[in-house]
Amino acid sequence: EVRLTESGGGVVQAGESLRLACVTSGFVFSNYVVAWARQAPGKRLEWVASISGDSNFKAYSEFVAGRAAISRDTRKKTVYLDLNDLRPEDTAMYYCTKDLDPGNRNIYPTPKTGPGTQVTVSA
Numbered sequence: 001e002v003r004l005t006e007s008g009g010g011v012v013q014a015g016e017s018l019r020l021a022c023v024t025s026g027f028v029f030s031n032y033v034v035a036w037a038r039q040a041p042g043k044r045l046e047w048v049a050s051i052s053g054d055s056n057f058k059a060y061s062e063f064v065a066g067r068a069a070i071s072r073d074t075r076k077k078t079v080y081l082d083l084n085d086l087r088p089e090d091t092a093m094y095y096c097t098k099d100l101d102p103g104n105r106n107i108y109p110t111p112k113t114g115p116g117t118q119v120t121v122s123a
Contacts, residue, residue, distance in 0.1 A: 002026040002112055004096050009117035012086055020081040020117055022096030029077040033104045036081045038092035049081060050104045059105055086121045093118050
């Protein structure tokens with residue numbers, strides 16, 4: 001069974017940083033692109049960043065480009081998302097998933113995710 005567990009969120013002030021972590025199990029970790037996505041209250045789930053199994057491919061949404069870094073640790077089967085210079089508009093529940101279309105930038109409509117980790121940024 002595929003399992004993903006997100007952590008690392010918190011309440012921070014604008015300009016601060018957070019490192020989110022996604023611990024995975026139930027699939028061959030190095031074979032899959034894994035992505036981070038986020039959902040703000042009243043809004044749709046939106047893609048944030050993706051990383052390939054060998055870490056050679058990384059992509060970021062325009063909303064976080066230049067402020068985020070995605071990485072993975074194969075031994076720990078964990079994907080990280082470093083968020084820097086956080087802004088109030090980054091406030092959302094953050095999820096990880098491997099349910100992406102072949103372009104690796106679009107999340108399938110009903111992705112398998114963990115419970116998420118809340119990021120709240122105050123001005």
